[in-house]
Amino acid sequence: MSAAAASAGVALRLRVAICAADPARAGRLAALVTDSGHQPVPATEPADAVVTLGSAPTAAAGVPVIAIGVEDGNFAGVLADDAGPVQLDAALRAVVAGLIVRPPPLPLAGFAALPEMPAPALSPREVEVLSALAEGLGNKAVGRRLGISPHTVKFHIESLFRKLGASTRAEAVAKGLRRQIVEF
Amino acid sequence: MAETTANTTQDLLTQFSAAMAERAAAARPLVAAVNVRGHSPRSGTLWSGNLVIASEQALPRTVEAEVVLADGKTVAARLAGRDPGTNIAVLQLDGSVQPAWPAAVEPRPGATVLALAADGIGGSAVRAGAVHSVGPAWHSRSGGQIDRRIWLDLRLGSGEEGGPVIDATGGLLGISTLGPRQRVLVIPTATIERVIEPLLSKGRIARGWLGLAVQPVTVPEALREAAGPPQGLMVLGLTPDGPAAQAGVLMGDIVVAIDGAAVAGISQLAGLLGSEAVGRQVELQLIRAGQRQSVPVTLGERPAA
Numbered sequence: 001m002s003a004a005a006a007s008a009g010v011a012l013r014l015r016v017a018i019c020a021a022d023p024a025r026a027g028r029l030a031a032l033v034t035d036s037g038h039q040p041v042p043a044t045e046p047a048d049a050v051v052t053l054g055s056a057p058t059a060a061a062g063v064p065v066i067a068i069g070v071e072d073g074n075f076a077g078v079l080a081d082d083a084g085p086v087q088l089d090a091a092l093r094a095v096v097a098g099l100i101v102r103p104p105p106l107p108l109a110g111f112a113a114l115p116e117m118p119a120p121a122l123s124p125r126e127v128e129v130l131s132a133l134a135e136g137l138g139n140k141a142v143g144r145r146l147g148i149s150p151h152t153v154k155f156h157i158e159s160l161f162r163k164l165g166a167s168t169r170a171e172a173v174a175k176g177l178r179r180q181i182v183e184f
Numbered sequence: 185m186a187e188t189t190a191n192t193t194q195d196l197l198t199q200f201s202a203a204m205a206e207r208a209a210a211a212r213p214l215v216a217a218v219n220v221r222g223h224s225p226r227s228g229t230l231w232s233g234n235l236v237i238a239s240e241q242a243l244p245r246t247v248e249a250e251v252v253l254a255d256g257k258t259v260a261a262r263l264a265g266r267d268p269g270t271n272i273a274v275l276q277l278d279g280s281v282q283p284a285w286p287a288a289v290e291p292r293p294g295a296t297v298l299a300l301a302a303d304g305i306g307g308s309a310v311r312a313g314a315v316h317s318v319g320p321a322w323h324s325r326s327g328g329q330i331d332r333r334i335w336l337d338l339r340l341g342s343g344e345e346g347g348p349v350i351d352a353t354g355g356l357l358g359i360s361t362l363g364p365r366q367r368v369l370v371i372p373t374a375t376i377e378r379v380i381e382p383l384l385s386k387g388r389i390a391r392g393w394l395g396l397a398v399q400p401v402t403v404p405e406a407l408r409e410a411a412g413p414p415q416g417l418m419v420l421g422l423t424p425d426g427p428a429a430q431a432g433v434l435m436g437d438i439v440v441a442i443d444g445a446a447v448a449g450i451s452q453l454a455g456l457l458g459s460e461a462v463g464r465q466v467e468l469q470l471i472r473a474g475q476r477q478s479v480p481v482t483l484g485e486r487p488a489a
Contacts, residue, residue, distance in 0.1 A: 010463075021344055057388070109364065110241075110362045110363045110364045110365065110366065110367070111239075111271045111324060111361050111362065111363050112324065112325045112363060112364045112365075113322050113323065113324060113325065113333070113363075114322070114323040114324060114325050114327075114450055114451060114454055122399075122401055122402065123401060123402055123404050124401050124404065124418050124436070124438055125404075126401075127399055127401055127418050127420070131420060161322075176397070180342070181397050181398070181399050181421070182397070182398055182399075182419060182450055183396065183397045183398075183421070184393065184394040184396050184397075184398065184453065184454075184457060
């Protein structure tokens with residue numbers, strides 16, 4: 001395999017500096033970075049890229065910055081505030097490769113039909129686990145929230161992967177949750 | 185070369201092309217350019233009387249607009265009403281114009297259609313294509329009911345949605361609308377006729393509202409006896425102070441029936457939330473902590489998006 005193929009492969013693991021106003025947000029951001037397959041590091045350490053929630057990052061010159069949930073600005077990457085690990089992973093790879101990332105403008109959605117109710121695949125407990133995964137919680141945190149053991153959480157996640165044909169948490173969230181929620 | 189030029193009048197393709205251009209020219213009087221100060225021009229369709237129909241999602245928030253008709257005449261217009269549910273906006277012109285247009289024949293997949301639009305510089309633009317597919321009545325995400333699901337196999341430029349779509353007979357199918365992924369669909373004439381009157385009198389179409397975000401779930405075996413139906417809608421979001429929240433519905437509740445009817449489909453639920461539903465009281469049958477409960481909810485009115 002060529003060096004280019006290796007660097008473009010799944011094994012790419014970037015050091016991502018976390019820049020947030022308070023520890024709670026920094027924690028959520030770090031979890032999102034971990035879920036996206038990269039390594040979160042404190043803002044003070046050298047990194048391949050910086051992720052911020054809008055607070056001014058202290059990035060070294062030449063290190064690309066991804067801002068989550070901001071309107072726009074002088075950032076290499078901008079993501080919507082509901083961006084998941086899959087989007088963050090794609091955005092990190094893109095900005096490190098020197099590209100600019102922007103979310104699509106909202107009106108692109110178009111006039112859409114109410115999604116017909118699919119035969120529901122998931123149990124209420126699985127939906128609860130999925131909602132917690134969507135917030136970027138790890139197995140232990142999910143277990144604490146739902147009052148079940150991490151082992152049981154793992155069992156539910158395996159069942160979710162099987163039912164949804166997903167191989168990562170992010171894929172399960174995208175397939176199982178976001179597409180099916182309907183508001184009345 | 186000279187020979188082919190002489191033969192063009194007999195050539196089928198040339199005849200077809202001429203017929204298409206003729207249809208487009210005949211429908212040209214229906215095309216209206218809708219100008220709102222500070223925005224790029226949008227397209228509209230001149231309806232019977234003094235009304236212009238535009239695409240609601242494309243029309244800027246405005247009360248006043250200027251409509252340029254096919255003959256180049258500029259007429260002041262006022263927004264009479266808009267309905268995100270059916271993507272219809274009605275503009276009322278100062279002064280009357282044009283008689284009703286013939287209705288189209290029943291649309292069929294494969295049938296030729298023309299989508300006309302204002303080109304933004306005083307003329308009209310034409311897109312030609314075919315009916316991609318035709319389906320039954322459907323509900324939009326914003327709660328409106330549209331009489332037929334008509335997808336077109338053609339593209340629209342920006343500012344072109346809202347113009348008339350005509351069929352090969354020259355009949356009016358409806359107005360063009362951009363759906364997800366820039367696909368083009370038709371808001372049928374029947375739907376427009378249905379909402380014009382309430383929009384003219386009230387300015388909007390009221391719709392019933394629960395203030396809930398739900399996800400379909402299977403009801404676990406252990407709860408089947410209490411639940412009845414094998415599926416339900418799990419509450420994952422509650423609008424603060426919305427009708428459901430005020431009635432005491434909680435996150436995690438599983439709605440299994442409304443007024444005794446099992447929640448079998450989302451459209452069926454949408455059907456319960458028409459304009460007549462506002463202010464009505466319904467019983468939500470739900471499962472909470474393994475127990476079946478009934479919660480009376482007074483339906484609110486869906487807030488403007």
